[in-house]
Amino acid sequence: MQVVKRAAADYRWVRPPEWCPGCGHFGILQSLYNAFAELNLDPANVVLVSGIGCSSRLPHYVRTTSVHAIHGRAIPYALGIKLANPSLEVVVVGGDGDLMAIGGNHLLHLGRRNVDMTIILMDNSVYGLTRGQAGPTLPAGIKVKAVPKANPQGEINPLLLALTAGFTFIARGYSYDIKYTTKLIAEAITHKGSAFVQIYSPCVTYNNVMTREWYEKKIYKLEEADPAWDPVVHDEKEVDLKIRKALDKIVERDRLPLGVFYKNELVPTFDERYESLYDPNYRKLPPALQPVEADGKPVVDFEKLVADRLL
């Protein structure tokens, strides 16, 4: 087979994005194109999965296979796809409302499985598509443009949640910094295990508080602030230390660090666990790729299957 080298433009779908001009989500889309090109992913082997939200429309602007599912459930749909065919490159994108409010439980339970897929949180701290209500990452007391009152609910830190969930790659980017975001997304995709990337992505229409200016005053890069920063677990024994170091940065609130907080490829992935516990051929012959009949006859030997039940 001929090796194709694809460019970012090769991942652009025919239809143009329908976001408000200036929306942070454009930056993430561009970064995704770039990362896909950098990794030269086969667009027919990538499955982009999303829920519902402005952010969740992203797959329609990308030239890869995609599933635009229902609100909050992108992760389990993606998971089903990946479980059935682990050779696919599965990437989930979604908003803070989608992935952390209604979809919070699936995020929480994905990490602990360490399935080899990537979650990209397009975080604007509001519900864009339903016209500007508070998202779960909006701090208490802030009143955004379109709602009548200030937020009486506190915020959740997505990275702390990812760590709690057991994600083995945890990073944070900023949508207007396309180069950096590209790098983080590419790293997340190549990571072996469940990867989580939060990307600050201002909603220019409804979030009049957490704006470009607001973010740019607070963000900094981990590796710039501390050139010795090394989030990678190189040895089992380092796990506790690296988790504690990551936590230390994750709970930072006044300034907002960007970069990779934690990365551990020593945890077995779900595939690996499944092969050792259930089915040694799992990756060779996964559910989606098995023939189940030959000339209409089941491939399974029924009598052998029920042997211990026969009288």
Add this chain to the structure above:
Amino acid sequence: MQVVKRAAADYRWVRPPEWCPGCGHFGILQSLYNAFAELNLDPANVVLVSGIGCSSRLPHYVRTTSVHAIHGRAIPYALGIKLANPSLEVVVVGGDGDLMAIGGNHLLHLGRRNVDMTIILMDNSVYGLTRGQAGPTLPAGIKVKAVPKANPQGEINPLLLALTAGFTFIARGYSYDIKYTTKLIAEAITHKGSAFVQIYSPCVTYNNVMTREWYEKKIYKLEEADPAWDPVVHDEKEVDLKIRKALDKIVERDRLPLGVFYKNELVPTFDERYESLYDPNYRKLPPALQPVEADGKPVVDFEKLVADRLL
């Protein structure tokens, strides 16, 4: 009014518990009776709320008002009760399956509101009532009695989740240590804000790994190991430090600390926030206690209500 002093037995319901003999849940039940008695709670002013599970049957064994709701939703039912009438003492009990698997999202979103109520997790790392499947706190690779294969999914640390969620009181007990568990529950109930108590509660029928012996080899008490242990945030400035200290203990895995990990009463409760942002009379005249009509006439002045819309 006459002051009644109630004893633990005053909270015992007429029907006996229907758990398997030796089940850890008995210890929690007794601790709850004790704590209620210690605090002398009015049983007609307490609402015990649960979902579905062996653990969730607990309210039927207690002489207080209770709501035995559906699987995974105890928290939002309890929340609705508390929001409508904040003067009630609302306590949620439930299993690891109920509160952390199907109900994980509600736990995640309760903490950030800091509503003044208590969650008691009766943690046996299995699904008792459905006959022994893996619960979300069962470590990967463990095979419990009634299931065909070892667990391919990792565990979630309930305390780390509680901290992520924003609970302002976080503690862990052990069901066979009734005295200690009583103390923790009483503290949780008196805490001003959202309180979370995890209680190890072995399932003698299905969890043949995490047994009494297993736990008793690992548990220790924070304040015994470190007499200077002080989980309380006494000053706003201490928050970050105390969170980091709590995290340090929460992520401990080889041994299992019991005790109070974190306590912060400086965070405004939801009532307080709601009063300042929405309704200054909220606690004086909450939704459940307002008359809504007088002689069949609405108490609200309709024309004043729509004044800005009249032509």
Add this chain to the structure above:
Amino acid sequence: MRISFLIGGPQGRGVETASFMFIYGVGSAGYYVYARREFWSNIAGGRHSYVVGTISDRWPAPAPGNSVELALTFDGHAVLEHVFHLMRGGYLVYNTEEDSKTPDSYPMMAKPLAERLKHFAKGQGFEPTVRNFVEYLRQSGVEVVGLPYNKHISEIGRKIGVASPVMLARFVNTFVVALGAALLGLDEEYVARGVGFALGKKADVIEQNKKVAAEAIKLVGKKMTTIQPRSPGVKRIFWNGNEASAYGKVVGGVRLVAYYPITPATDDAMVFERLIPFPVGKDAGELAKLERIGAMAFQAEDELAAVAITTGGAIAGARSATVTSGPGFSLMSEALSMAGMMEVGIVVTLWMRAGPSTGQATRQSQQDLFFSLFIGHGEYPKIVYASGDLEEVFLDNIRVANWAERYRVPVIHLVDKNLSNTFAVMPLPDPSNLKVQTTPPVVYPQTKEAEAYPLEEVVPPKLLPGVSNAIFHLNSLEHDPEGDPEEDPVVVTKMFEKRMQKLKLIESEIPPEEKVLYFGPADARRVIVGWGSTKPAILTALEELKDVGFLYVKMLYPYPVDLVRRYLEGREALFLENNYFGQLAMITRMFAGVVPTAVAVKFNGRPITTDDVVEAYRKFEAGQKTIKLESDL
């Protein structure tokens, strides 16, 4: 008097604001307006949005049909969208600066529409430019007011001393609205009132826009009509369906609304939230000493939580409601079954939109009738009730809140996208004929274990935690009178029947006129049967269709079998519905055994218009049994 209009332009860029200006402006001249908004399910990004409506000197104002007399367009895209929506003799206002554009100039125009337009132009032998379509309209008898908008606005800016492009851009709304006002013979004062309503009461803003309006009006040489400012003699309100619903909740005593945002339901909750704390009336009994009272509006993490919080609120004793649309309603299935089992009365205001699944989030349908009737596993009593216009939306909110408390069942209140986005200037409804009916809680003098589910009472006593001095157990499991789990077959049967007896109780207590209404001649041989928001269109069509009856069904469950049978006995019935299956027709067959003569359906995401009703009826008269409606305005 009746003038139909539309205002169209790029979504999210002021066309909604312009519509408010126009409607309020016309309203402030003493008229009634009935209008509806159509928009795409994304925020901005260049899609086309419009408002279509009717101005009238009487109420109810007629519902719009498939074409209008006056079209105010913001850009060429809007002209192209509405080429087939203009009446002969109608007026088109448009921007000549877009004359040379074609469907392909508007990347956000729906591709199939662009293709249809090009195909049409080709058939007519012209290039598909805006100019040519306008010319085609002119030849079809449409009066055209074409002006170079930006050029004029710049000139006006110069006159009134505004040069910044940002500022000038803000005048477009006022400019277009003023062109409309000019055609109606209304002066700048009314445009200014619209501006005041839509942009806020700042005097300088109003003054400046008034000047813009005055200048714009001068640019129009024609007049469609002259509508004289008048005094309608009644108090009027400008609101939409979401707002009517929220006001109904407040008046009806709802004090807890938990919700998760979803189109087109969110605004019901957000208006409720905005209104907190509410003004107290003079006759408010013990509350009268307070100026304002509060309530709980709560944004939940999802709909599973929203309905549970709502149920919790009701358990504690607050009148509680949640608002949602199809996807969220689906998520409430399990909890509704529980409310039925646990005997907790809650209200779910269900704003139907076009499904299945995410479907068309901002489009109309009545697809969720079946699902509302049978939602949730297992069998339990409930009420399903539908509103058909804004007055009903308001008043029915009071009714359903009463019923939820009275019967302790989940009450599903069916409304839809069409109602949510209906904007009307209409007489202020009078809620005083409708009582807010509550049940006092049981209060024991001494703490007491109480039966939550006594077998002798169809509706359990109102026991409230912290109020009743009672200790009681509520349960989602099948239970004994104490509320504790029970599987004894005898008790189980009794408990099941006790719950189901509520259906009979509901049937017997709710008066017939709140269940079905009949319009038209008592002896009509043919009857149109409908429910929900098709009501105004059907009533409007009835003015044209003589000798036809209209059986309007509000109570969907428990189904008013006897009433429906009585009205349909011996008549031919055309069922008219905004869904695919003809769901009302089917349940009528199931519950009442009445076989529909014909069924007309529309499932393209657009509401049934007055013209649709007439078309369906003509086909029905001609003997057609299944009729598909496809108009697109």
Add this chain to the structure above:
Amino acid sequence: MRISFLIGGPQGRGVETASFMFIYGVGSAGYYVYARREFWSNIAGGRHSYVVGTISDRWPAPAPGNSVELALTFDGHAVLEHVFHLMRGGYLVYNTEEDSKTPDSYPMMAKPLAERLKHFAKGQGFEPTVRNFVEYLRQSGVEVVGLPYNKHISEIGRKIGVASPVMLARFVNTFVVALGAALLGLDEEYVARGVGFALGKKADVIEQNKKVAAEAIKLVGKKMTTIQPRSPGVKRIFWNGNEASAYGKVVGGVRLVAYYPITPATDDAMVFERLIPFPVGKDAGELAKLERIGAMAFQAEDELAAVAITTGGAIAGARSATVTSGPGFSLMSEALSMAGMMEVGIVVTLWMRAGPSTGQATRQSQQDLFFSLFIGHGEYPKIVYASGDLEEVFLDNIRVANWAERYRVPVIHLVDKNLSNTFAVMPLPDPSNLKVQTTPPVVYPQTKEAEAYPLEEVVPPKLLPGVSNAIFHLNSLEHDPEGDPEEDPVVVTKMFEKRMQKLKLIESEIPPEEKVLYFGPADARRVIVGWGSTKPAILTALEELKDVGFLYVKMLYPYPVDLVRRYLEGREALFLENNYFGQLAMITRMFAGVVPTAVAVKFNGRPITTDDVVEAYRKFEAGQKTIKLESDL
């Protein structure tokens, strides 16, 4: 030949194991057994559980009625539970050591039952002791075998050299089962086979228990009958409904099962999981070289995830199913609507139990028919199909897996608690008449943007990520052929109709004999109409009720209107259902316009028995229109 039996004792303490021993033991003597388990919805704690069934030399073995000929009881509680479940001439085996106990001695006995027993004893003029009830039974013509169990077991222990109380306690099951074997004239060999099956094949355990059995058998002086060991001449299987379902999935090619535990569905998934990896057959084409192949069994965090994972699996190309019961099914509403919209074929095996809400988690009902038909917001195509016995459960699993792939719709496979807990020794079904039908995926030679929803094809092409070399978009929003969001009214209408045409396709392709079956005389004037697990009881009753037909409906949606009309035309129809509303009767009226003559329902959480069918039919014959069944075995 037919012997009915029950085995009752304290739940969670061996009575289930004893039942397996007994059933397998009798089965190993060459007989068929059809039995059902009843238990409470908590794990242990002292509730009463039992198995009731029939032994027969033919298959289908008759379904049990409301009383049995042989009752093996473990304790006095069990005697009291079954006082009214013994036939005249039947045999009761009980422990005389409990003679002096009364209902109040058993704190876990359902209070209402205890009250009824005490009331009955009072009416009869005796103290409510176990002894007196046994005496009452004796006087009613029941043969009693009363033995002091523990005394005998200790003695036997002494004989065979076992003294430890723990060990002795383990012999109770064998002891009681052996007493039953004695009455049936079976020797210890068959008890030992039962022990081998229930406790494992360890030779020493079997040997020891065989000795216990031999001793126990000697204690019984009476004999009901002597059933001769026989050779039935066909391969037989011992399984229950959950297992039959799991085997059906494996054979039918299901390779991904995602689930969240729930009674009575869990075992379907857990058996599937246990069987991984599966043995490959010799005719397996390219797979034949492998010995075993794998599959994915996945325990999700909740049912929202379970159904989504299942759908994801199907999108990737695996035959995928989820298993659940009412509460979990409710949570799947939104995702089912999406599967309909996105055109993904999945199977939901719905194990119905008694609702509403948590209801009675371990009890029987057919309450979820309505909900299955109309689950999820919006209108979309689906299939709802029901199985009525274990063979059907197995074979229908293959059918529904085929259909999900063929039509790309959600398929809801209705089974119930009654089936899940039916244990049978029966002929091994032969799946070879049923094809496993798959569609090959489209594979492009070169990467290509492909239409996921071409308008010309009712069922979309099978595009698989990573396989088809295709780039395509799937969407829960209304979409154009490319799968991108579209709200153009013309395209929307076409897409909607295209999806709905599947219903017609399904109707035309699935053969009539897979939709309805008719039993009994072709010219019967009266017909019983039923669905699902009432089938065996109705068929058994038909042997007694001459001249009656039985119309058995398997396809519930799309409803087989023509077939049902044809069979019911001109006949009187009694609908018989395990729910409150008579749901099949109602949908038959809705879809087919057929008015049921009478409806018999049972909603106390217990299945409809053969005696119930006879009772209902007698009342129907006598002209009763609505019949409530209340038997409790």
